Amino acid sequence: MRKFYVNLAERKYPILTGQGILSEAGTLLAEAGFDRAPIVISNAKIWRLHGAVLERSLKKTFGPATLIRIGDGERYKNHSTLLAIYEGMFRAHADRRSWILAFGGGVVGDIAGFAAATFMRGIPYAIAPTTLLSQVDSSIGGKVGINTKEGKNLIGAFHQPSAVIADIGVLKTLPARELASGLYEVVKSAAIRSEPLLSRLERKLPEILRCDAGEMEPVVVNTAKIKAEVVASDERETGLRMVLNYGHTVGHAFETATGYRRFKHGEAVAWGMLAALGYGREIGLLQPEECARLTRLIHRIGRLPSLQGIGVEDLWSALTRDKKFRGGSIRLILLRRLGEAEIVSGIRADSLRQFLRKFLHESSHAETRRRGDGTNAGK
Amino acid sequence: MRKFYVNLAERKYPILTGQGILSEAGTLLAEAGFDRAPIVISNAKIWRLHGAVLERSLKKTFGPATLIRIGDGERYKNHSTLLAIYEGMFRAHADRRSWILAFGGGVVGDIAGFAAATFMRGIPYAIAPTTLLSQVDSSIGGKVGINTKEGKNLIGAFHQPSAVIADIGVLKTLPARELASGLYEVVKSAAIRSEPLLSRLERKLPEILRCDAGEMEPVVVNTAKIKAEVVASDERETGLRMVLNYGHTVGHAFETATGYRRFKHGEAVAWGMLAALGYGREIGLLQPEECARLTRLIHRIGRLPSLQGIGVEDLWSALTRDKKFRGGSIRLILLRRLGEAEIVSGIRADSLRQFLRKFLHESSHAETRRRGDGTNAGK
Numbered sequence: 001m002r003k004f005y006v007n008l009a010e011r012k013y014p015i016l017t018g019q020g021i022l023s024e025a026g027t028l029l030a031e032a033g034f035d036r037a038p039i040v041i042s043n044a045k046i047w048r049l050h051g052a053v054l055e056r057s058l059k060k061t062f063g064p065a066t067l068i069r070i071g072d073g074e075r076y077k078n079h080s081t082l083l084a085i086y087e088g089m090f091r092a093h094a095d096r097r098s099w100i101l102a103f104g105g106g107v108v109g110d111i112a113g114f115a116a117a118t119f120m121r122g123i124p125y126a127i128a129p130t131t132l133l134s135q136v137d138s139s140i141g142g143k144v145g146i147n148t149k150e151g152k153n154l155i156g157a158f159h160q161p162s163a164v165i166a167d168i169g170v171l172k173t174l175p176a177r178e179l180a181s182g183l184y185e186v187v188k189s190a191a192i193r194s195e196p197l198l199s200r201l202e203r204k205l206p207e208i209l210r211c212d213a214g215e216m217e218p219v220v221v222n223t224a225k226i227k228a229e230v231v232a233s234d235e236r237e238t239g240l241r242m243v244l245n246y247g248h249t250v251g252h253a254f255e256t257a258t259g260y261r262r263f264k265h266g267e268a269v270a271w272g273m274l275a276a277l278g279y280g281r282e283i284g285l286l287q288p289e290e291c292a293r294l295t296r297l298i299h300r301i302g303r304l305p306s307l308q309g310i311g312v313e314d315l316w317s318a319l320t321r322d323k324k325f326r327g328g329s330i331r332l333i334l335l336r337r338l339g340e341a342e343i344v345s346g347i348r349a350d351s352l353r354q355f356l357r358k359f360l361h362e363s364s365h366a367e368t369r370r371r372g373d374g375t376n377a378g379k
Numbered sequence: 380m381r382k383f384y385v386n387l388a389e390r391k392y393p394i395l396t397g398q399g400i401l402s403e404a405g406t407l408l409a410e411a412g413f414d415r416a417p418i419v420i421s422n423a424k425i426w427r428l429h430g431a432v433l434e435r436s437l438k439k440t441f442g443p444a445t446l447i448r449i450g451d452g453e454r455y456k457n458h459s460t461l462l463a464i465y466e467g468m469f470r471a472h473a474d475r476r477s478w479i480l481a482f483g484g485g486v487v488g489d490i491a492g493f494a495a496a497t498f499m500r501g502i503p504y505a506i507a508p509t510t511l512l513s514q515v516d517s518s519i520g521g522k523v524g525i526n527t528k529e530g531k532n533l534i535g536a537f538h539q540p541s542a543v544i545a546d547i548g549v550l551k552t553l554p555a556r557e558l559a560s561g562l563y564e565v566v567k568s569a570a571i572r573s574e575p576l577l578s579r580l581e582r583k584l585p586e587i588l589r590c591d592a593g594e595m596e597p598v599v600v601n602t603a604k605i606k607a608e609v610v611a612s613d614e615r616e617t618g619l620r621m622v623l624n625y626g627h628t629v630g631h632a633f634e635t636a637t638g639y640r641r642f643k644h645g646e647a648v649a650w651g652m653l654a655a656l657g658y659g660r661e662i663g664l665l666q667p668e669e670c671a672r673l674t675r676l677i678h679r680i681g682r683l684p685s686l687q688g689i690g691v692e693d694l695w696s697a698l699t700r701d702k703k704f705r706g707g708s709i710r711l712i713l714l715r716r717l718g719e720a721e722i723v724s725g726i727r728a729d730s731l732r733q734f735l736r737k738f739l740h741e742s743s744h745a746e747t748r749r750r751g752d753g754t755n756a757g758k
Binding site: 079083086090117118119120121122143145148150153154155156157158 | 458462465469496497498499500501522524527529532533534535536537
């Protein structure tokens with residue numbers, strides 16, 4: 001088992017990773033300071049797969065826990081689910097001394113964290129993340145919230161967990177596409193902060209895609225550490241933390257332009273990174289060989305859903321809903337070299353728009369070619 | 380105009396009081412750091428009475444503001460009003476740089492503050508409180524939230540405003556009962572922290588009840604300062620801040636036992652203080668003459684709704700829903716002398732229950748007598 005800390009201004013909290021540590025969750029959470037049974041918030045699918053192990057461990061340490069199950073998927077991250085969670089908590093006689101354990105992926109973590117942030121003006125919570133994406137990214141940083149029909153995460157808070165228990169073994173039950181989606185976020189973190197992690201991904205990709213625990217654990221730990229460091233230095237996202245959004249601005253636009261149906265979040269981020277890489281090379285910020293190296297790694301992880309049918313107008317109209325894109329001069333996060341990102345201001349809207357038109361055209365074209373000659377490296 | 384600060388760990392914010400300062404709200408809020416038109420949240424009644432003055436002032440400084448009107452009264456402090464506020468904000472294209480101005484009493488401040496706490500993970504807000512209670516109490520301290528069917532303020536957050544603009548002149552339009560209700564909270568603050576403020580209330584009560592601005596302003600300022608000092612020393616209510624709840628534990632039980640229909644909040648607190656005074660005298664903590672002095676002041680403010688028909692069983696069952704009352708030994712805030720409160724632990728449930736039975740009996744009796752001989756000092 002590995003343990004490291006997220007250092008915040010007011011306090012620090014541990015992130016624990018390891019193969020099979022879910023079966024010791026009770027002990028680990030007691031060590032983190034919890035002294036009674038939690039209110040577990042999970043979804044039906046995760047609970048069926050791994051609920052028994054967690055439940056047994058919690059029971060041994062704390063006695064029986066309350067379980068609140070929510071629907072599986074982003075579309076349940078909304079106000080009615082939140083109200084159902086509150087309802088379940090009141091029914092279980094939760095009070096100021098209660099705490100929540102979020103057990104699931106990003107959706108569960110975000111909504112359970114927001115319930116914790118707002119129940120009786122804030123109670124503690126911990127997260128046992130069960131997807132790669134949530135282990136390396138969404139569980140760390142305290143951003144919690146829900147979606148509205150106007151957009152994702154528009155209602156929320158900053159509420160830091162008191163502990164994160166990431167069981168690497170659980171990742172084995174992830175569908176391949178879900179795992180790949182998480183790996184794109186791993187690549188993003190490596191791209192902005194750690195060339196060595198990027199090299200490791202290149203060397204060990206087959207083992208990682210197989211979820212070999214020995215190879216997966218250092219990847220999770222190193223990626224989570226990158227997030228933890230960035231968050232610690234900028235808890236409320238006023239500056240540095242923005243670099244974590246590498247690939248996300250254009251990625252979000254891909255999601256919006258396709259009504260959130262075509263891409264998983266990580267896949268959209270992958271396309272967003274490919275676009276940012278291309279644009280960085282075009283304006284001479286990034287060396288062509290570095291661009292090619294990262295592009296290759298992204299394509300090795302899996303086959304991304306196609307961009308076909310997305311016109312530059314759709315993409316641009318999605319992009320310009322983003323405040324960063326108002327006015328003629330815009331701001332993007334780009335790589336200066338592999339492992340080092342910077343916020344580039346003063347980008348001219350027309351130059352970016354022209355690049356995206358070309359990018360959409362070439363990506364659709366390359367894809368057709370890849371399909372045609374059967375050289376798809378994905379799984 | 381008077382100006383003083385609430386000093387928090389992370390920052391401080393100004394409280395401005397004065398006669399007629401609503402007409403300078405735009406300038407004052409610009410000085411407090413706001414640089415664009417706010418989203419004003421108010422209720423129909425307040426807006427009709429004082430909206431034009433505020434609107435004109437805001438417009439002169441910032442240009443036209445967005446107005447979101449909510450229902451008047453505690454029963455609107457709920458999730459559907461909150462969702463309507465979000466809805467109105469999205470319709471007005473609010474974003475991370477938007478801010479909210481809460482214009483009204485405690486209900487408006489609490490729900491508008493909670494909307495500010497959760498919209499896009501938190502945007503700034505200011506309050507222009509229009510009731511005595513909100514000027515001296517609820518606007519200060521950052522407790523925001525909404526009610527659920529399970530109870531008051533059960534969903535919420537701590538979110539401090541960036542400025543409070545309290546126009547004393549507005550209090551003139553308050554119904555007498557509303558004003559009295561606020562004065563009971565003023566008495567509470569004086570009772571726990573300031574004997575000089577108590578003396579001033581005793582000397583100037585007729586002028587204060589007439590809302591004479593010259594006499595009202597120092598009362599508002601001194602009471603708000605007490606709250607600000609206590610909050611600054613205990614932002615998250617872990618210790619000292621609890622003394623602000625003097626009279627509230629039993630007061631809440633009176634509200635619950637009568638389904639929140641018979642008493643205004645301040646009136647219930649007044650009854651709660653009378654009970655706490657009597658119990659303090661009974662256990663020998665408070666001198667009989669001090670108890671009598673404060674009891675007299677409370678009765679001079681106005682006629683409190685009767686306790687008749689409230690049985691000790693109703694009151695006790697409402698009290699024991701409160702966690703502080705679980706188990707045989709309980710905790711109450713009591714006065715050691717006028718101007719000094721303390722948290723008294725180890726009170727035996729049966730002794731308190733017996734006292735309350737007597738208190739209910741005697742209060743109903745005294746009331747009947749007061750009615751009979753016409754010596755009601757209220758207005």
